[in-house]
Amino acid sequence: MPTFDTPSPISATIDLIGGSIRILAGDRADTVVEVRPRDASAELDVSTAEQTRVEYSNGKLLVKSPKPLKVFFGPWSAAVDVTVSLPAGSHVHGTTGHGDIYGDGVLGDCRLRTFDGDIGLHETGALKATTMSGQITVDKVTGDAHVTGSGDVDLTEVTGTANVKNLNGPSWIGQAGGTVHVNSAHGDISIDRAGPEVVARTAYGSVQLTEVAQGTVNLQTASGDIEVGIRRGTAAWLDVRSMSGGVRNHLDAGAAPGDSEDSVRIRARTLDGDILVRRAA
Structure with missing residues (x-):
């Protein structure tokens, strides 16, 4: 397996016609690349793995599989599985x-x-x-997320802004420090705790x-x-x-908030469904 001395985080580019990519980041001073055919008995997979380029220079790693004359995806397309072990904090494309x-x-x-596959x-x-x-599953994004x-x-x-576009499936954001924009054609949208601005739209599904x-x-x-929870003490x-x-509005009516009070403006629309506004638990 190709091994390179990398005492600090690097920038890795991995470009495959097909197959999985696995990145293992840790406290280490080297980078190790493993390229394996998806099916060791398939001649196309084996030859693709053998021809996959692995190059490193000046803090930049390139792993690139050869491109066939005709690109198609299916049971007869080439696939290699690549595992890269590198220093924590490395950038990946x-x-x-x-x-x-x-x-x-x-x-x-x-x-x-990836055209067809999960990202975790x-x-x-x-x-x-x-x-x-x-599916796309991420534990933590330190910065902005565009998914x-x-x-x-x-x-x-997500410590920064979260921008999600989902064609078909549920979308969930646990916590976002910045603006949240979620657009879905078909699927529920759920946001636990949001930043200063939230825009969430779905054609078919709950919010x-x-x-x-x-x-x-x-x-x-x-x-x-549609259901919205307002933090206690917020107008x-x-x-x-x-x-x-x-x-259904479970909030108590009151006077306009003072300058020192937190306030939120809620606009909610549904053509066919109920709306609940309540205090957050």
């Missing part, structure tokens, strides 16, 4: 035509893309992740914001329920409407 991308440990900024990460810096068919998927999207914590303390909130669904301005459903 990874693409694969079909296959999963996984990262373990603390990574730097990441740009990841422990902790990253700023993140841009895209899959056309698969595009078609399946389950789970972001436990739930468990706790908000300040800023502006805009929630919209064509078919589904709320409400503009909520359901064309075919009930609206």
Whole structure:
């Protein structure tokens, strides 16, 4: 396996026609690359693994599989599985035509893309992740997150802004320090704790914001329920409407908030569903 001396974090680019990418980040002073054929009995996989380039120079790693004359995805397309063990904090740019991308440990900024596969990460810096068919799961993003998927999207914590586009599947954000924008064609949207601005829209599905303390909130669904939790001690301005459903406001009416009080403006719309506004637990 190719091994390189890397006493500090590096920048890794991994470009595969097909196959999985696994990044293992840890407290280490070297980088080790393993390239294996997906199927050791398949001649195409074996030859692709043998022809995959592995190069390192001046803090930059390149792992690149050869491109066939005709690109197609299916049971007869080439696939190699790549594992890269590198120093924590390294930046990663990874693409694969079909296959999963996984990262373990603390990574730097990441740009990841797979046409057909899941993306799963422990902790990253700023993140841009895209899959056309698969799940995206990230424990922590230190920075901004831009995620595009078609399946389950789970972001436990984002310290910066969170921008999610999900074609088909539920989207969940545990905590975001900055602005949150979520757009879904078909799927529920759930946000536990949000930053100063939330925009969440889905054509078909429910929208739930468990706790908000300040800023502006805009929630919209064509078919589904909406639920918003307002932190205790926060004043709320409400503009909520359901064309075919009930609206329940469990907040006590009061005077306009003073200059020192936290306040939030809530706008919620559903064509077919109920709306609930309550105090956060």
